[in-house]
Amino acid sequence: MATRTYEEAITKLNTLQSNFATLEAARRVGGVNEYAIAETEEYLARIGYSPSDLNRLNVIHVTGTKGKGSTCAFATSILQQAKPNWNIGLYTSPHLVAVRERIRVNGVPISEEQFTKYFFEVWDRLEANDKRARPTTPPKPMYFKYLTLVAFHAFLSLKVDATILEVGVGGLLDCTNVVPKPIVTGVTALGYDHVAVLGKTLREIAFQKGGIYKPGVPAFSVPQPPEALESVKKQAIDRQASSFTVTPSLPALSSLRLGLAGKHQVQNATLAVYLCHAFLQSVDEDATRPPIEPQLPQDFVKGLENAKWPGRCQKIKDPKHELITWCLDGAHTTESLTCCAEWYINPEVALQDRSATRVLIFNCTNGRTGEEFLSQILATISSQLTLLQEDASAHGVGWFNHVIFCTNVTYADGASKGDLHNNTVDHKNLEQLGTQHALADAWAKLVPEFNRDHIHVLPSIQHTVELVHILVTPATPAQVLVTGSLHLVGGVIEAAGLSEVAL
Incomplete structure (x- = not known):
């Protein structure tokens, strides 16, 4: 048999993506698959596992509307410090550049070889055992559910000592909720942003999120x-x-420089501390763990300070173009964009180089309201400048010197790296750049004095990066804020060659 490659695995994985029409139809009927857990259990059985096998993974299960990925990153870093001889698994979504980023051990994505091995072992087992308990169960799970199976298989094969497991969507009916008895469970912030997007009340959303709580497990x-x-x-x-437990504030955090930037990260770090403390108390029954108040244990402190989570409030220098600074944040709700702008308008970020050409690269997806998002960014920038006693007029109208609205397509020829392939977009809208033109019109409406020649609509991220390079001169370095979509941030990391410093 010919050796299988990582690229072949990604090609097969992409066949499991839902298309735009399918997702739209699902949204119209509420987007909930009441058989999701039963189907996941069925797939598990077909690849040789029972749900109880997953208890061996020692799971910290995390859901929420905002901050669940950051909370998972903090928790992983804390456990790495507290248990340096352990292997700590982390499963999150989405990825920025490579699918294997979703499955990490000790903070590092599994290798291409490992991903390929575990991917095809799951694939082959499903092919060999096609007997289904329910005739309506698809022969193979869709994209996220398949990757969840690969993650479970990888972590069980590697015999990880602990697993940080991030929910994909919701909680109660998410396929990650198949774990019968995690060690501890946690819910991050629930925001009003998703009420309109999901067509549900905040109470209904909270009900779904709280569905990860389990009998006899701390919540x-x-x-x-x-x-x-x-x-x-x-x-x-x-x-x-x-x-x-509703997590009380931890005064000790006020003196720390968290590894993840932004004041909103304090709440995520607090939840991670409580989750890890409860986790370690449970798995170390014979050991005495120091309390987390009034002072945090030193291993917790190091974990919080060393945490990394690419593409979230991340400022990096371009390794090939020293005059370009990239400010990357995948914020995609009004609340998270507020946090992004608060982080960005800061003496250590946007205000560090007042001579730079300021560029905004923005896109939004899934029918989200672009004008509302752009308005929120502008309003927060204005309020932050006032808070910092900055003269807003000195920075020009609209703060930015150029704004670029581009698609999430990676390359100028219309192609994307296999890991970044996305079937879930409306291709008619994409071809006509409908969303991007609407964003440009919204910006012109919100900032009528803005130079129209500096509002750019571009068909790909490669076009966008090339324009940024044109805007840079020895006398005018560029400072670029990329936000609105994690897919956009990942595409910029890929197209601009930032992986070695960003990931």
């Missing part, structure tokens, strides 16, 4: 809006969690 949540907190707490009670 945590960050402080939530009243109706969300009531629903999450009820889930903890109804699902017989061993305890329910």
Whole structure:
């Protein structure tokens, strides 16, 4: 048999993506598959596992609307410091540049060889065992569910000592919720942003998120809006969690420089501390763990300071173009864009080089309201400048010197790296650059004095990076904010050759 390659694995994986029409149809009926857990259990059986096997992974299960990836990154870093001889698995989504970023051990993505091995072992087992308990179950799971199976298989094969498991969508019916008894569970911030997008009330969203709570397992949540907190707490009670804790603030965090930038990360770091403390108390029954108040244990401190999470409030120098600074944040809701702009307008970020040409690269997807998003960015920039006692007029109208609205297509020839291939976009809209023109019109409306020649609509990320290179001269370095979409941030990292410094 010919040797199988990573590229072949990615090609097969991409056949499991839903297309735009399928996703739109699912959204119209609420987007919930009531058989999701039953199907996941069926797929597990077909590749040789039972749900109880997953308990060996020692899972910290995390869901939420905002901050769940960052919380997982903090938790992983803390456990690496607290248990340096352990192998710590981390499963998250989406990825920025390479699919294998979703499956990490000790913070490092599994290798292409490992991914290929585990991918095809799952593929072959599904092919060899096509007997299905329910005739409506597809022969193979769709993209995210398939990768979840690969992650479970990889972590069990590698015998990881602990697993940080991030929910994909929701919680109750998410395929990651197939783990019968995690060690500890946590819910990050639940935001109003997703109410309109999902067509659900905040109470309904909280009910889904709280669905990861399990009998006899400690349940945590960050402080939530009243109706969300009531629903999450009820889930903890109804699902017989061993305890329910709304994470109090930790004064000790105020003196730390967290590895992830932005003041919103304090809440995520706080949840990670409580999750890890409860986790270690559970798995180290014979060991005495120091308390987390009034001072954090030193291994927790190091974990929080060393945490890394690419593409979120990340400032990097271009390794090939020293005059370009990239400010990357995959924020894609009004609330997260507020956090992004608060981080960006800061003496250590945007205000560090006042001579730079300021460029915004922006895109948004899935029917989100571009004008609302751009308005939020501008309003937050204005309020931050006022807070910092900066003269806004001295920085020019609209803050930025150029704004670029581009698609998430990576290359100028219309191609994307296999890992970045996306079937879920409306191709008619993409061909006509409909979203990008709408964003340009929205910007012109919001900032009528802005130079129209400096509002750019471009068909690919490669075109965008090339324009940034043109804007740079020895006398005018460029500072580029990329936001609105994690897919866009990943594409910029790929097209601009930033992987070695960003990932």
